[in-house]
Amino acid sequence: MSIFDPLPADLHDKKIVCSYVNATSKIQIARITDVPLWYFERVVFPGQNLIFEAISSAHVEIHTGMMASSILSDTIPCVQLQVEEASCALPDWVPIKHIDDDSLHDPSELLNLPEPEVVS
Numbered sequence: 021m022s023i024f025d026p027l028p029a030d031l032h033d034k035k036i037v038c039s040y041v042n043a044t045s046k047i048q049i050a051r052i053t054d055v056p057l058w059y060f061e062r063v064v065f066p067g068q069n070l071i072f073e074a075i076s077s078a079h080v081e082i083h084t085g086m087m088a089s090s091i092l093s094d095t096i097p098c099v100q101l102q103v104e105e106a107s108c109a110l111p112d113w114v115p116i117k118h119i120d121d122d123s124l125h126d127p128s129e130l131l132n133l134p135e136p137e138v139v140s
Contacts, residue, residue: 026073027055027058027073027074027075028055028056028057028058031055031075033075033076033077033078034075034076035073035074035075035076036073036074036075036076036098036099036102036103037071037072037073037102037103038071038072038073038074038080038098038101038102038103039069039070039071039101039103040064040069040070040072040080040082040096040101041067041068041069041070042064042065042066042067042068042070043067044066044084045066046066046084046085046086047063047064047065047066047084047085048063048064048082048084048085048093049061049062049063049064049082049083049085049090050062050064050070050072050080050081050082050083051080051081051083052074052078052079052080052081052098053081054077054079055074055075055078060072060074060080071103074098075098076098076099076102077098077099078097078098079095079096079097079098080095080096080098080101081094081095082094082095082096
């Protein structure tokens with residue numbers, strides 16, 4: 021997610037995690053310009069999955085690269101790109117530790133990840 025340009029803390033809209041996949045053979049630019057006091061822009065290579073945080077009312081503009089220029093090829097409401105569960109955006113090999121109330125009382129519990137399964 022966007023660590024370099026976090027969303028402003030005083031936003032009233034709900035923050036959501038979004039996923040966009042460039043399913044074309046061309047380089048694209050994903051840009052969000054309709055969030056006050058915040059600007060988001062990323063290059064998305066062909067086949068790349070971009071995971072980012074936005075607010076539910078934002079829209080992502082998709083600009084597709086052409087010879088020495090780009091064209092606005094789509095505008096998508098971020099809520100349509102929302103990832104329901106953060107874990108579904110992770111590859112299967114990433115270990116996931118579910119947090120319960122007991123873990124929150126003793127943070128050292130969070131470091132005890134299960135052993136990875138060995139696939140034969």
